[in-house]
Amino acid sequence: MTYAIEAEGLVKRFKETEALAGVDLGARQGSVLGLLGPNGAGKTTAVRIFATLLQPDAGRAQVAGHDVVRDAGIVRALVGLTGQYAAVDENLTGTENLLLIGRLLGLPRGEAKARARELLERFQLTDAAGRATKTYSGGMRRRLDLAASLVGRPSILFLDEPTTGLDPHSRGELWDLLRGLVADGATALLTTQYLNEADVLADDIVVIDKGRVIAEGTPDQLKSQVGGQVLQVRPLIAEELGRVHALVAQAAGAQTQIEGETVTAPVKDPELMPAVVRTLDREGIAVGELALRRSSLDEVFLALTGHRAEPEGEPEDDGGEPVREDTELERAVN
């Protein structure tokens, strides 16, 4: 199989911390690979190596068959990078930011202008094109940042937590844009802490934790690989939630949880559901809802890493990486 993005035994250390401890991954041409992991898992380090911003200490990384260390220049001409931080110049307008990238890539002035106009329109920034980007909202900045990474029509995209810190509406907008890009045939590596984001956008998922790959497969495979199904019980009377939790935990074990007004438990034994029904009936608890559903990626993640993904986490800091100001929230608010 030919991979557009491929890593073998990738290792990167920052002083004492091992950000990547031998990562293998591959993204098929024209597909989206979701790189999923909690803060500090090594996602950003991996992306920075692929984008030629860092050199690996061991192992190999290739983009479209080019080694990212030996052929860094060629790789840079092929990839587009959208970082966690919207790396646009705040004192330039949207148009000027894109013009800057176009000119740096060697486009003649007229062509660079046309390309900027085209991208601004596609990303619904035409109205704000003449404004300095410091006046943009968080979502607008992210869109401009994504547009900036597309000026050179890259065939391979690295999207490092592109929606971290965005409100749900802006996130949805960005998802639509990303889907459009992939439909045009781009290959993308997407890092995210949002499991539903990986679920919605990725063809394949690699889960990493503490610099190691701990699971991989399609979203469906991952969901069925771990836990399979989940039992949901919602008592009719909310006050009985604690009692229901205790009863279900007796039958299903320690992974039983309360989510909102519902008790959930992974189903490992097909006998669980009838057993729970009998118990609830015996105890005289009225049930508002009782259902079996496939486990969500959230639960898969919990089962794999032993901890929850942090949906509103801080931008990832991979140990020795340059520490930056945390302006994400502030930007999202603006």
Place this chain on the structure above:
Amino acid sequence: MTATTLTAPLTKSGRVRPLAGLQQTFTMAWRSLVAVKHNPLELVDYSITPIMFVFLFTYVLGGQMAGSPEAYLRYALPGIIVQNTLFMTMYTAMALNTDLTKGVFDRLRSLPIARSAPLIGRITADLAKHLWALLLMIGLGLLLGFRVTGGFDGFLLGTLLVIVFAAAVSWSAVLIGMLAGDAEKVQAFAFTLIFPITFTSSAFVRVETMPGWLQAWSDVNPVTHLSDAFRGLLIGGPVAEPVLWSLVWAAGIALVFYPLAMRAYRAKT
């Protein structure tokens, strides 16, 4: 692959062609200059502050220092310009630091461009801003009674000397910009360093009026040499020695800070 159209500025092996690198440097310089349009604060840094310095030194200090504002202006204007130039090099440090902390350098480095282009482009643009401030201050000086009696050649050579010196000092600014945690720290550092150095020179007062121990330092202070050289070139007078020492200092500063700055730049970007 559509991306092949993009490899234009690269050779087959993925290296940036020299001419393309030069064009990228100019593009980066354009970026630094066009940003002024949207950031009026920069106009303050490069225009209002210099104008304010000239007015304050002339009309507040002039009477006591030299008997009349005009007389003092004739002595101090070159020194005011030198001091302002040195302060302004720290804007280079702050701008680079901002690019570093905001992730702009990440984006630039992920592009197939010459690695030095963002750095040299910034310095080039900032030297243009130095030139602007210098001309602004001389223009204002002329309105207030300063006279360039050293001739047009003297003016050109003096201006060139100050810009060359600023270019050398810029490498120390690059180093500070790369190492500082944030832009505020750059500013604090600049003030504690540049203030004493510029005030213990012949920029604003004659060195002979200082206590002996201070004269010993002032006599070797690069700001003394540069101020004397610039003053001599503008109003006429012996310049060979201060010009020579200014160039020696510029070369020394560049020799020390260029390699350190480049190493820090490569490590951080």
